[in-house]
Amino acid sequence: MKKIISTAIIVVVLFNACKFNTQKTLPIFGNHSPVTKTVDGKTVTDTVYQTIPPFRFINQYGDSITNKNMNGNIYVADFFFTSCPSICPIMQRNMLTVYNEFKNTPDVKILSYTIDPKYDSVAVLKKYADKLGISGKTWLFLQGKKEETFSLATSYMVSKPQENAKQPPTHDGLFILVDKQKRIRGSYDGTDPKQVDQLVNDIKTLKTEPDQK
Secondary structure (H helix, E strand, O other): OOHHHHHHHHHHHHHHHHHOOOOOOOOOOOOOEEEEEEEEHHHHEEEEEEOOOOEEOOOOOEEEEEEHHHOEEEEEEEOOOOOOOOOHHHHHHHHHHHHHHOOOOOOOOEEEEEEOOOOOOOHHHHHHHHHHHHOOOEEEEEOOOOHHHHHHHHOOOOEEEEEOOOOEEEOOOOEEEEEEOOOOEEEOOOHHHHHHHHHHHHHHHOOHHHOOO
């Protein structure tokens, strides 16, 4: 009997160990390079990944928001403009799924950058947020200089927005997942509900990583 119990315990331990070892982790996107340094007298090679660079924008409440405000937060970023007649309404409707899932989770945020700051003033962004039913500071709508916004878009690995004097600007409809180290961990079609559901699941997965807790 003791032998049977001991065997059962070993099986349970091995099963739990296998579960732990197969825990899903998300990939890290972007450029990376090896860096060699000395730690406690030993040579160690580490990998440095591409991160989101410093930025400064104004949100729908008139507050200044920088990359430092995202310290300690997982966040989702996208690019839009309030008068967009095509994909933006679909994107924002789908982003509401993310917002409603995590609006009470302190370390998860959403940043939506307008690519039309001339029209999208702070007041316009606030009205837009109110219409969506957004309150608090989980989902921030950001406005800044156009050239800085367009440059930042490439750092998020989305296509630089394109302008045409006779037509509204065009842009990617991607949602970008960024971890607490400001590394890109996922890219999703913001017009596809299935991919947005995957984004929600990936945020939950990311939160289980030791360096994200």
